[in-house]
Amino acid sequence: MKDHQKIQFNTEVWRENGLYVSYVPQLDLSSCGKTLAEAKANIKVATELFIEEAEALGTLSEILEEAGFSFHHGWKGPELVAVEKMQLAF
Numbered sequence: 001m002k003d004h005q006k007i008q009f010n011t012e013v014w015r016e017n018g019l020y021v022s023y024v025p026q027l028d029l030s031s032c033g034k035t036l037a038e039a040k041a042n043i044k045v046a047t048e049l050f051i052e053e054a055e056a057l058g059t060l061s062e063i064l065e066e067a068g069f070s071f072h073h074g075w076k077g078p079e080l081v082a083v084e085k086m087q088l089a090f
Contacts, residue, residue: 006074007051007064012083013039026067026077 012023013036020039023030024047031046033039054060061071068078 007047007069007077008074009047009069009077010080011040011043026069027063 009024009026012025014021016032019032019034020036021030021032022039022043024043027047027050029043029046029050031039031042033042051060054063064071064075069075
């Protein structure tokens with residue numbers, strides 16, 4: 001990234017079909033890996049590539065602001081308040 005800006009974002013990781021799936025909900029990006037560490041490393045790479053491409057197109061600020069990010073000494077995603085498994089009976 002130019003100017004070495006920082007971005008803070010939330011990730012979710014779960015197991016699916018023997019793989020770890022990593023996901024950045026605010027940017028709708030996903031990746032996977034055979035291990036938790038690999039899935040986390042891969043989502044960082046995917047996010048970095050997404051940001052680099054958005055910067056090159058001149059749309060990064062617009063994308064991040066639309067996704068709820070704010071800029072103050074770097075980009076910060078919306079604060080994650082809770083993660084909870086829920087169940088419905090129907």
